[in-house]
Amino acid sequence: xxxxxxxxxxxxxxxxxxxxxxxxxxxxxxxxxxxxxxxxxxxxxxxxxxxxxxxxxxxxxxxxxxxxxxxxxxxxxxxxxxxxxxxxxxxxxxxxxxxxxxxxxxxxxxxxxxxxxxxxxxxxxxxxxxxxxxxxxxxxxxxxxxxxxxxxxxxxxxxxxxxxxxxxxxxxxxxxxxxxxxxxxxxxxxxxxxxxxxxxxxxxxxxxxxxxxxxxxxxxxxxxxxxxxxxxxxxxxxxxxxxxxxxxxxxxxxxxxxxxxxxxxxxxxxxxxxxxxxxxxxxxxxxxxxxxxxxxxxxxxxxxxxxxxxxxxxxxxxxxxxxxxxxxxxxxxxxxxxxxxxxxxxxxxxxxxxxxxxxxxxxxxxxxxxxxxxxxxxxxxxxxxxxxxxxxxxxxxxxxxxxxxxxxxxxxxxxxxxxxxxxxxxxxxxxxxxxxxxxxxxxxxxxxxxxxxxxxxxx
Numbered sequence: 001x002x003x004x005x006x007x008x009x010x011x012x013x014x015x016x017x018x019x020x021x022x023x024x025x026x027x028x029x030x031x032x033x034x035x036x037x038x039x040x041x042x043x044x045x046x047x048x049x050x051x052x053x054x055x056x057x058x059x060x061x062x063x064x065x066x067x068x069x070x071x072x073x074x075x076x077x078x079x080x081x082x083x084x085x086x087x088x089x090x091x092x093x094x095x096x097x098x099x100x101x102x103x104x105x106x107x108x109x110x111x112x113x114x115x116x117x118x119x120x121x122x123x124x125x126x127x128x129x130x131x132x133x134x135x136x137x138x139x140x141x142x143x144x145x146x147x148x149x150x151x152x153x154x155x156x157x158x159x160x161x162x163x164x165x166x167x168x169x170x171x172x173x174x175x176x177x178x179x180x181x182x183x184x185x186x187x188x189x190x191x192x193x194x195x196x197x198x199x200x201x202x203x204x205x206x207x208x209x210x211x212x213x214x215x216x217x218x219x220x221x222x223x224x225x226x227x228x229x230x231x232x233x234x235x236x237x238x239x240x241x242x243x244x245x246x247x248x249x250x251x252x253x254x255x256x257x258x259x260x261x262x263x264x265x266x267x268x269x270x271x272x273x274x275x276x277x278x279x280x281x282x283x284x285x286x287x288x289x290x291x292x293x294x295x296x297x298x299x300x301x302x303x304x305x306x307x308x309x310x311x312x313x314x315x316x317x318x319x320x321x322x323x324x325x326x327x328x329x330x331x332x333x334x335x336x337x338x339x340x341x342x343x344x345x346x347x348x349x350x351x352x353x354x355x356x357x358x359x360x361x362x363x364x365x366x367x368x369x370x371x372x373x374x375x376x377x378x379x380x381x382x383x384x385x386x387x388x389x390x391x392x393x394x395x396x397x398x399x400x401x402x403x404x405x406x407x408x409x410x411x412x413x414x415x416x417x418x419x420x421x422x423x424x425x426x427x428x429x430x431x432x433x434x435x436x437x438x439x440x441x442x443x444x445x446x447x448x449x450x451x452x453x454x455x456x457x458x459x
């Protein structure tokens with residue numbers, strides 16, 4: 001390829017294909033790597049001022065790249081174009097003359113600035129190709145290699161110094177670790193000696209313990225013989241006491257029978273007195289025109305209302321069954337209050353149903369019972385471990401309560417009973433023996449769950 005005419009102002013020191021380059025001037029070896037990188041950088045800088053039509057065909061695809069990306073992706077292509085495309089090299093050289101006019105003028109004059117970077121001199125000489133450019137490129141490459149070698153030597157010396165410091169530190173650490181291990185070994189030996197002494201003492205204690213065990217075994221045999229004799233005597237005494245107990249139970253049953261016969265008369269007298277008191281109280285109420293109570297004691301007890309938490313089950317512990325007519329009599333008393341242990345009743349009557357249907361069935365029956373008897377009805381469900389709200393609308397005439405977290409339904413029932421005034425008829429439906437005993441001590445009347453279930457089944 002033949003270069004075009006140089007622009008005005010460019011210097012040409014000799015005839016030939018390009019400036020001062022002669023036909024016999026060429027490199028006899030590849031460009032040194034530092035010089036090659038600097039040449040590619042110069043070509044990348046001059047690349048941006050050229051139009052696509054001025055670029056060699058292999059380089060046009062990199063026309064829109066930034067200089068750094070051109071160096072990264074088009075380095076080999078730029079080097080090949082500089083080597084084999086004189087016109088492209090001439091255009092890059094013109095850009096170099098504009099940016100580094102002093103360096104270009106000195107090179108074309110046959111001299112190199114003394115303070116210039118050898119790599120810059122070699123790269124510029126390669127692009128401009130003045131007379132003697134091969135020597136300049138070779139000298140710049142050798143200078144760059146010497147500089148790299150010196151820098152490598154300095155790095156090697158620094159690395160050696162660092163390794164020596166690490167070696168000295170490692171030696172010091174080894175000495176310290178050795179001293180520490182020796183101290184630990186001495187301590188371990190002392191502990192081993194102490195353990196040996198303790199072991200000898202333990203062997204002595206074991207021998208003494210074995211002697212004591214043999215002595216205790218002999219004493220145990222003696223005690224066992226004495227105990228056998230005492231058991232034989234105790235069996236004889238037990239049989240005698242059982243015979244006396246049977247006699248006492250027969251006498252007690254006879255006395256209970258007599259007491260029941262006498263109590264029936266007393267019950268009749270008490271009932272007559274109660275009817276008299278009730279009629280007098282009702283007349284007094286009409287005389288004083290007392291309004292009905294707007295709030296009941298059960299309303300003051302702190303509990304969880306329906307819709308806030310889900311109750312858990314209470315195991316049903318059945319008591320003896322009774323006639324449901326007893327419940328009718330209790331609810332017929334003035335201002336009677338019926339407190340129902342909800343899950344205790346549902347688990348006794350229909351345990352296989354889901355909890356929600358158990359509640360709905362029981363509350364429906366209690367609503368009917370409240371409408372029939374006019375009694376105050378409170379149904380308590382265990383809500384101590386609720387995990388989600390219970391959506392429940394209490395039926396007419398029935399107060400529905402859930403116990404708070406940490407409070408069982410049994411405790412809530414006892415709170416309701418204690419809240420009532422002394423003398424008010426309160427009936428608690430539960431087969432739980434603890435609940436029955438507790439509310440009976442507080443003055444309420446316990447009724448088994450089966451009694452309420454039978455009463456509800458009658459409708």
